[in-house]
Amino acid sequence: MSSQERGLLRKMEFPDMARDALPIIENLINRNKHDQAMDLIGEFVFRERRDEQRGSGQFGKVNTNLPRLSSIEEFQLVLVLCEFFSRPGPDATRNAVFLSLFGGSVIRTSVLNKLISTAVSGSIAPLLCAAGTWMQQLGCTSPASLELAQCIVRDFVIFSKKSSEQLKSLPLVAPRFAANLMTAVTDLYLNGSAKTLDSPPDLLLDVITEWVSENPSLCLASQQQLALPSGAIAMPVTTPLAGLIRWCVLSLLVTDKQELYSKLHLAVLQSLLDATPPVTTPPTLQPINAQHLMLIVNSLQTEMDNHLKSGKSLDEENLQSCLERFAQAVQVGLTSRCIFGNITQLIFRLESLPGKNKLLQIVINANKSSL
Numbered sequence: 146m147s148s149q150e151r152g153l154l155r156k157m158e159f160p161d162m163a164r165d166a167l168p169i170i171e172n173l174i175n176r177n178k179h180d181q182a183m184d185l186i187g188e189f190v191f192r193e194r195r196d197e198q199r200g201s202g203q204f205g206k207v208n209t210n211l212p213r214l215s216s217i218e219e220f221q222l223v224l225v226l227c228e229f230f231s232r233p234g235p236d237a238t239r240n241a242v243f244l245s246l247f248g249g250s251v252i253r254t255s256v257l258n259k260l261i262s263t264a265v266s267g268s269i270a271p272l273l274c275a276a277g278t279w280m281q282q283l284g285c286t287s288p289a290s291l292e293l294a295q296c297i298v299r300d301f302v303i304f305s306k307k308s309s310e311q312l313k314s315l316p317l318v319a320p321r322f323a324a325n326l327m328t329a330v331t332d333l334y335l336n337g338s339a340k341t342l343d344s345p346p347d348l349l350l351d352v353i354t355e356w357v358s359e360n361p362s363l364c365l366a367s368q369q370q371l372a373l374p375s376g377a378i379a380m381p382v383t384t385p386l387a388g389l390i391r392w393c394v395l396s397l398l399v400t401d402k403q404e405l406y407s408k409l410h411l412a413v414l415q416s417l418l419d420a421t422p423p424v425t426t427p428p429t430l431q432p433i434n435a436q437h438l439m440l441i442v443n444s445l446q447t448e449m450d451n452h453l454k455s456g457k458s459l460d461e462e463n464l465q466s467c468l469e470r471f472a473q474a475v476q477v478g479l480t481s482r483c484i485f486g487n488i489t490q491l492i493f494r495l496e497s498l499p500g501k502n503k504l505l506q507i508v509i510n511a512n513k514s515s516l
Contacts, residue, residue, distance in 0.1 A: 154189050160221040163190045167229045167242075174241050174374070182245055190222070190246065191253055213252065223260045230272040236372035243275035244282060249289055257289075258296040265297065268311055268318045277322030278371055282380050285328035285367075294329035302349045316356050320366035324385060327353060328367070331388025335395045337444030342399045345392070354405050357389065357412040364389070364416045365432060382430070386420075386483070387437035389413045390474045394441055397467045398448055410470060414477050421481040433478055435486035441471060442494045449499050459500035468502040476508045488512075 150169075154162050166189035173182040187193040192214060214222065226246075230239060247257050264272040280290045301312045316323040330353070334345040344350075356363055364386050371379045393410040397403065420432050445467060452459055459465075475495070478484045484491075496509050 151185075154185075159192065159218055160225045163222055164225045164229070166190060167225070170245070171238060171242050174245060175238060179245065186246055191256070192218075193252070214256065219256050219259060222256055223263055226256075226260055227263060227267070227269060227272060230275060231269055232271075236271075236274065237374050239271060239275050240278045240372055241374045241377075243272075243279055247279060247289075249283055249287070251289075254289065254292060258293055261293060262296060262300045265301065265315065266309075266311055268314065270318050273315075273319035273322040277319055277325050277367075278373075280322070280325040280329065281367055281371065281382065284380065285325045285383055286332045290325070290329045291332060294326055294333060297326060298330065298333070298346070298349060302346050302352070305348065308348055308352045312352055313355065316360055316363050316366075320360075320363055321369065323356065324363055324366035327356070327364070327385035328383055328388060331385055331392060335392050335399070337391070337395065337440055337447070342395055342444075344396060344400055347402075347405075350392075350405050350409070353389075354409040354412065357416060358408060361412060361416040361419050364413075365420055368430060368432065383434075383437075384432040386413065386416060386478075387433050387441075390433075390438070390471070391441050391444075393474070394467050394471045395444055397463045397470065410474075414473065417474070417477045417481050417483050420483050422483070431483050431485040433484045435484050435488050435491040438475065438478075438484065439491055439494050442491070442498065445471070446498060453499065464500075465502055468498070468505045472502065472505040472508045476511075479512060 154166055157165065166185050170182045170185050170190070173179070173185070230243070247253055261273070261276050263269075264276065276293075280293070283289055301309055315326075330345070330349065335342050345353075364384050367382050367384055373379060389409065390413060393406050393413060396406045400406075417432075422431055448467075449459055449464065452461070452464065475484075475491075479488070492509055492512050495505060496513075498505070
């Protein structure tokens with residue numbers, strides 16, 4: 146981009162400069178001129194002024210001490226971005242622009258959260274599909290993805306008395322985004338790595354249960370081929386299945402309200418049955434990592450140890466129900482060839498749990514013989 150064109154953009158008011166800069170940025174990305182594109186994004190989209198090196202025409206690091214966009218400017222930019230990403234065009238190009246705009250930048254989080262919340266409200270499919278790709282490339286449990294998930298939960302669940310139609314229809318509008326959102330959300334609640342087991346809000350549980358019950362294949366939407374620019378590498382996929390299994394199992398330790406969890410458990414089992422991969426499928430494309438299931442074993446081990454220390458019996462109904470529900474999920478997952486990784490270690494970890502559960506013991510014995 147010439148200095149004259151840059152000068153013309155600088156004379157514009159915000160957000161017009163952002164609106165005019167975005168097509169130029171898209172063109173630069175298509176021509177693999179990513180450094181120039183990133184300079185324009187910083188200066189004209191997010192107004193992060195960069196220090197120009199004299200005579201070189203090159204731009205240095207973002208000056209993070211400068212004021213960020215005001216709330217009004219953020220709102221104006223969100224509208225511009227909604228308009229831009231709603232235009233027809235190749236998915237790979239749209240995804241590349243979105244990744245360039247937001248990447249893993251912390252200082253752009255506020256705009257990102259407002260943008261995706263608006264996209265959910267307006268059911269803007271192209272924008273939500275790009276956001277789903279962004280989550281997958283950064284990792285659905287990365288800090289940025291988790292913050293976005295918290296924003297969606299806050300805007301559409303915590304501050305709502307009932308689920309919106311836009312949230313209910315999200316799997317139809319953007320299945321990849323819905324699947325990756327589930328993966329992120331399951332990491333926020335009933336997480337065994339946290340000090341306490343906090344249950345998800347009832348409204349959120351209701352929505353996710355409805356999603357999976359009506360469309361069991363939704364959990365595998367993130368495994369569909371990504372539309373990425375030439376040369377880009379797709380990051381490993383994490384489906385929401387392990388997180389949903391964790392919810393169904395550990396919920397029995399914290400709440401007696403099991404109607405929805407039981408329905409979700411059945412839907413997850415159906416998803417596993419439907420997910421049986423072809424024999425030729427590479428192991429890493431199977432939807433559940435055995436390591437993620439072992440994290441559930443760790444939580445059960447901690448809970449059972451606490452029971453023993455407090456003088457309680459391991460035969461308590463809720464604890465036995467936990468083990469049975471987990472045994473069912475593990476067996477269906479193994480039978481459907483949906484689990485990859487160190488399955489031998491998973492079986493040994495199950496065998497090391499204190500106490501005895503008949504169903505779990507059957508699952509252990511059946512699979513030990515085939516290892």
